Ligand SMILES: Nc1ncnc2c1ncn2[C@@H]1O[C@H](COP(=O)(O)OP(=O)(O)O)[C@@H](O)[C@H]1O
């Protein structure tokens with residue numbers, strides 16, 4: 458006889474159905490043989506399964522146990538195959554019945570004592586189960602996460618004995634409930650920042666239209682302060698976005714307590730980050746920082762200090778909102794629609810415009826330093842601004858700037874206009890859809906005509922300029938784009954004037 462248990466393999470954030478087929482052969486020496494493209498982590502299941510049988514006082518059959526993970530052409534990674542394989546063996550030796558397990562998809566890692574350890578990817582697995590009319594069996598700690606998958610029956614036992622008792626009717630498991638994560642406490646507030654009115658204005662525009670932004674300024678001028686305050690003026694995630702962001706964190710094993718994420722992510726990887734940690738992939742395929750920042754903010758501080766190859770790898774995700782990673786025998790795609798906020802000093806020493814403090818190599822050093830970032834990367838950033846140092850006397854004054862809450866309201870209103878008009882943020886509209894929403898008045902068209910003659914924009918840079926103008930008009934609740942909106946947007950592409 459062959460016993461079958463349903464489980465999943467992961468490709469990107471999608472779960473693919475996998476059939477775990479277990480057969481205890483009548484002969485052969487005692488061993489568990491797993492086939493069907495298992496990687497090393499799956500191979501290690503054997504030891505955990507042996508120990509678990511010992512812990513619960515059952516003996517494994519004294520013959521060969523064959524396990525096939527079908528379809529055999531999909532690579533199987535992860536530790537979540539422990540539980541389906543174990544349940545398959547328990548079915549083979551008559552401890553569990555097929556009828557009991559057939560309505561469920563099963564995932565879980567075993568401890569040596571038979572407890573079930575948390576695993577990644579429970580939410581996508583639960584969504585897959587709902588789509589196939591199944592329930593799910595997963596570790597107790599993952600139960601609340603599975604509950605976000607939809608309307609499905611969940612068995613979330615603490616250990617394997619607990620599950621066996623449930624099927625025997627001795628200890629009935631209760632259905633776990635979905636838990637929401639707390640909204641992020643408002644975080645640092647923009648009103649802490651003294652002065653810097655123009656930088657705050659640009660931050661508001663970036664938030665309103667979802668635009669990428671680069672801040673250039675000397676050390677200590679408040680660039681990191683400004684960036685860390687962006688999530689505080691962004692609206693919370695929409696329900697559909699929340700599910701997607703939670704799935705990515707689930708696959709990456711970074712979901713605290715299985716709660717649904719509701720605040721926009723803010724990721725700030727260090728400039729020494731490796732390519733796989735930033736864009737994803739690696740030995741065990743994992744989403745990188747750019748995917749963990751999906752629907753949120755990716756803050757790259759000290760931009761020129763990142764390796765050039767690492768920065769160049771952001772070009773495709775910045776345009777397409779997803780990243781495709783080639784593996785040995787397949788491709789994996791993760792969503793990565795992030796908003797890039799970058800910061801840099803104008804030169805290596807940082808004090809380019811301050812003759813008293815700049816090094817002897819100024820201004821040549823700034824050309825070298827800024828040259829570390831390629832044109833195509835600069836071109837993908839809609840807003841470039843200078844953040845000069847605030848004078849010390851201003852820092853001592855009591856702050857009277859607007860609070861994040863007030864700015865967040867304007868951002869929300871501008872986003873509502875965009876959603877109603879086109880269903881997407883201005884930073885994502887393109888081609889004919891962009892032409893349709895522009896509504897340039899005659900003065901604005903004349904100004905643009907003159908500007909194009911003087912400044913050499915790339916087609917991409919020009920499109921981004923139009924998108925920013927649209928957002929500035931939306932913040933003013935103006936249907937048409939005026940000359941003032943265009944000139945403000947042009948002033949935020951200062952790197953073109955260098
Ligand atoms: N505009 C400002 N208002 C209040 N404090 C400031 C301001 N600019 C800088 N600071 C102070 O300087 C510190 C360094 O700022 P930071 O944002 O890290 O600078 P940068 O990233 O530009 O090097 C902050 O922690 C804050 O104490």
Ligand SMILES: [Mg+2]
Nearest residue numbers: 680681758800
């Ligand atoms: Mg900084």
